Amino acid sequence: MKFSVVINTYNRAKYLENTLSSLAYQTHQDFEVVIVNGPSTDHTLEVLNKYNHFIKVLSCPTGNLSISRNIGIKHASGEIIAFLDDDAIPIPRWLAALESGYNNPK
Secondary structure, eight states: OOEEEEEEESSOHHHHHHHHHHGGGOSOOOEEEEEEEOSOOSSHHHHHHHTTTTEEEEEOSSSOHHHHHHHHHHHOOSSEEEEOOTTOOOOTTHHHHHHHHHHOOO
């Protein structure tokens, strides 16, 4: 099962780098990372450039979370979309635990 981890961000470079680096520890390896960057004026683009081999970067022209999420959904290629806050540090089994819910017939 492939996941699309969608992260919406806006002027949160300070936190975003920790979030992105933490995804390397996921035990479930079949996932893509889709970042939707609002009109950030901090160094968010510099942070994203460090991870350009690992992430898909999109832009949102406004600081509107609903619009930003819809952009992420539109460009996601996974079977399941999992939203992650730009300051969150998921536990290593986060995606594996999500997958187990989809594999349980109950």
